[in-house]
Amino acid sequence: MLEQTKNKYNLDILMNVLDKKGYKIFTQKYIPNIIGVRDIQNIDCFDDVLILFYFDENSQPSYQEYSITTLPGMYYLKNPPNTEGTAVLKEGQYLDLYRLGIHKQAISKRINKIFYKYLLSIFLKPFERKIYLSNSFMANKLEETINNLNSSHKALIQNIDEIPVYRENNRSGELKFEKNGFGTEINIHRASYLGKAIKVGNYSAGCQVFASRLEFDDFLEKIEKCTKKAGLVSIPYTLINKKDL
Template sequence: MKPLSAQQLLAAMRANGHRVFEGELNLNIIGVRASDAQANTFNDMIYVLYQRGGAWQCKAYPATTDPGTYYREHPANVKGTAVLVPGRYSGCWQLGQHQGKYDALVQRGEMTVYRDNNSDAHIDTDTPTESGYFGINCHRANKHTTSKHVGKWSAGCQVLASPEHFSQFMNLCRDSASLYGPSFSYTLLTESETRL
């Protein structure tokens, strides 16, 4: 999936009725789920869209917005594997630690997931949804190198493939938190919603 520009993201957010934060370092964290539903790849994108000196900036990070094949085939929940439903989640994350191990964005507000429970590699979105607190965090994969396969890195979390990108992402979050507080909203779009 080709990275989007700041103007393309702004247009997609507004066309889909999602709020856009303005102001110095007021972060818009936006995931885009690829139409290609190939399992176990970092084929999605997580963007950070923000203003600096009045000009729009856009950082694009290869990521996964859906679980790896391990958890699709071996659900950690009896109801099925959590697959985040596209939409807007206001104040859903805050600065914290992923599994108590390292700094990340951790869930603090309700999020809605599909429950994929047929134990195959394909994402099913024609399943019941559930809203609540499921530990849908935003974190990195391997701490040493860029990951090529999702594997066990995601059971539903939003995961950046590169540790360097994740470090940059977290620095932006900390800088923003010093101005606006430690909570963050997240918008998950589908690739088709960005084609205007």
Template sequence: MDKILSVMNAKGYRVYNTPTVDWNINIIGIRNKSLQPKKFDDTLIIFHNFMEHWYINYYPITTDPSIHYLREPVNNNGTAILVEGQYLTTYSIDKHKGQYDALCQRLGNVKVYRDNDRNGNLDIDSIRIETGMFGINIHKGSLNGDWNSDNTQFSAGCQVFADVRHFQEFMLKCKNARAAFGNKFTYTLLNEIDFE
């Protein structure tokens, strides 16, 4: 926990911390430095402080689009790869593709890399960054996944949970946070390298 707070503070990112009011949550993604689109090899961390104690959970996710969407982008400019950074009050609980509650990019812009060479590899090219409303949501993927599960075609740029049970637990925390602080959430995407 100390390392996470240290990295957040070093980057000047906001940490929500109200120990007298529960459910002021922080949602952090940590991208694996190896940039492999084949697996759910990234981590989502959710934590909050209540009564001077930090409560924290770790979940396997992917922050990367799958090979399917890298080869067949849904956008003519290329497949979206979320740029690392902090996106303040950009997300709200809404319906992902009109189907189920998820954390959806509805309240503000994000930055994405556009990978348009269709070779199935992740290409992070800072020249090809777009800012806008792209529907980079945080949603569920396979039914029973973990860090070794295949990311076949679950993400076209979204942040996707490997296990639906973890996602349901995450959404329960988000709904508690919505009741306490309103329907606006910040998502911060870090890199494994930040912790070295």
């Protein structure tokens, strides 16, 4: 269960800001409004806020805030993974940006296959392997454990080909917001599987990243509930600046 903390922002004020910017506010039942609030004062910290709100079957709002980063970590600012520079998502509203999927899916498939065979070879004798794998429950539990141990996991993944970003290529760790470009794989995912991360570090190369696994799990559970009830495939995302509020 999430720890109850005081909200930083007010829903009425937030909706007023979104309305003034001409952004869509989804009031239909169970359509999620996901709002990132960016604070650029501190780099490499989870100082940003992700707000999730939607309206339930009684048209009552459900509102939750989470600690995230909307900026890349210091590691990738100093070591850009792209020759054009590290991606920083531009503020704006993106109506079909996300869908449910697997963050780092290609890596997941490769690592899981190798690690799966490795575990079986170490912990199980040949005749035990056959018995173990014939038990579908045990086999599924082993695969679930492997999924949890590596960095790939269920998340919100980019649903459109490219989105506008800034490219930071000065390798100084400073944000300039000067060079324009386009980005792919700008996902919403968690940092560490183990507890709560303090520094962003190499957890984000441009993604929107949760500090806490517990908070991310809560967020994802709510998103899965909303998409099922509302029959959604694509999920909107809006990124604004703390100064707007």
